[in-house]
Amino acid sequence: MNTRRAFLQNVTRSAIGIPLLSLQSAPIISSLTSCAEVADGPVLRVAIMGLGSYGARVAEAMKDCKRAKLVGLISGTPSKVTEWQQKWNIPAANCYNYENFDNIKNNPNIDAVYIITPNALHHPQTLRVAKAGKHVICEKPMAINAKEGQEMVDACKAAGVKLLIGYRLHFEPNTVEIIRMRKEGELGKLLYFQGQSGFRIGNPNQWRLDPKLAGGGAMMDIGIYSINAARYMTGEEPIWVTAQEVKTDPQKFKPGVDETITFQLGFPSGIIGSCLSTYNMNNLDRFFINGEKGFADLQPASGYGPIKGRTHKGELALPHPMHQTLQMDGMAELIFEGKQPIVPVDGAEGVKDMKVIDAIFAAVKSGGKVPIKIA
Incomplete structure (x- = not known):
């Protein structure tokens, strides 16, 4: 209203x-x-x-x-x-x-x-x-x-x-297991990451489509999942990005509100990331990492659950408690005992994602490759 x-x-x-x-x-x-x-x-x-x-x-x-x-x-x-x-x-x-x-x-x-x-x-x-x-x-x-x-x-x-x-998701069991596999070398040298994050948004009058309140569109709301996953599934920070925006409904997605952005990330070791963020397509919720020894696939990857995963070793059959239950207990342990999750959840981690988003928007505007300086 x-x-x-x-x-x-x-x-x-x-x-x-x-x-x-x-x-x-x-x-x-x-x-x-x-x-x-x-x-x-x-x-x-x-x-x-x-x-x-x-x-x-x-x-x-x-x-x-x-x-x-x-x-x-x-x-x-x-x-x-x-x-x-x-x-x-x-x-x-x-x-x-x-x-x-x-x-x-x-x-x-x-x-x-x-x-x-x-x-x-x-x-x-x-x-x-x-x-x-x-x-x-x-x-x-x-x-x-x-x-x-x-x-x-x-x-x-x-x-x-x-x-x-x-x-x-930094506390979600399937996600945590894939990060463990990557850390222990079970996937071998990593080569490629794919992130697909999107859904068809409903009410055109909601705050998520108001640039003054949302600060953007799909990228801020759902695309950030692919950005964060690209970082924790590869274990590296991206050093450059290219990006392209497509807007099929300018009436609904006004200036300052992105509808669909595809973006490509480059990492220091040579890993390439290919990602999609959209407010105009359903059935897009997947993270995939490919290495020389194996792969890991989450689909759905970021929904409220259950998250479903498989690797070159077979299906992941891990429990599916509410993500927010694990998150809040984990954060209490962090605050009171200093116990850190497998991937940080502090403000510095949030700033890193924001630096990538800033670079994506800059790449959309310039049409060229934009360097990302996380440190």
């Missing part, structure tokens, strides 16, 4: 006027320390910012977490907050709106905020959460360009809090 879009475009301003949802007067339970304790260790107490469909998926997944728990809500829609409060038994003292959520700095019962809002809001909201002294989990893409991403990293470092990016 236009009214919602107008609101979203203004939520990053300083708090002014009467808040949409006031903090309740109920006292915060002072007996709790900075984190709750269970048999497996401290529990990461998380407030979700942005109560849309993906936020709901994360909340559902956290029901099965051993190390993470949903304890707070941040939204610009009071009716959603009320609904979620009842469903998840969230105290009123842990509920905020986009204007007053800076007050979480005074709430010792929230350890981290998971930002699940439109892309363009990630940067200002991360800065505010960091300033409030809370750890940040930010959905990908972390920002609309690498410059903003680096500013987020710097702000969290200065505030002494963690910045983690919602790379759920």
Whole structure:
């Protein structure tokens, strides 16, 4: 709705006027320390910012977490907050709106905020959460360009809090197994990567097709999966890219919103990557890596599950828990114990993907080969 879009475009301003949802007067339970304790260790107490469909998926997944728990809500829609409060038994003292959520700095019962809002809001909201002294989990893409991403990293470092990016696939068993095979040389010298990421997008009025909120189109939303997979499946950072954009529906995909981009990545060892990102085709969700000794194929590769994989050794028959359950438990272990996943999920990892996206857009514009400087 236009009214919602107008609101979203203004939520990053300083708090002014009467808040949409006031903090309740109920006292915060002072007996709790900075984190709750269970048999497996401290529990990461998380407030979700942005109560849309993906936020709901994360909340559902956290029901099965051993190390993470949903304890707070941040939204610009009071009716959603009320609904979620009842469903998840969230105290009123842990509920905020986009204007007053800076007050979480005074709430010792929230350890981290998971930002699940439109892309363009990630940067200002991360800065505010960091300033409030809370750890940040930010959905990908972390920002609309690498410059903003680096500013987020710097702000969290200065505030002494963690910045983690919602790379759920870094914890997914089939993905992790293929990375292990690559690391242990079971695929031999790598030669080629292919990534296909796409679907036909629906409602033309949604924020994902608004360049001011999305920072782009399909590349930001779905193409980033192929970019990230190209990096973790090869174990290398790309050094150049060429890219071509095709737009068949300029009415739906307005200037600044990419519909379909094909791009080619070059890696230091000579590996070539061939990828497709689109908002106009279904049945595109595949990562394939080929080496001199074998191959690995994921299809579907990035959907919510189950991920299905096979290699030159046969089918991968690994369990399929909710990705976000593994992600949130893994992030809690990272924050509390420093346990790192097989592929990083920190802000620096997010900046690397943003540098590749910046280069892809530059290559589309120039029509030539664009160097990528990750370091």
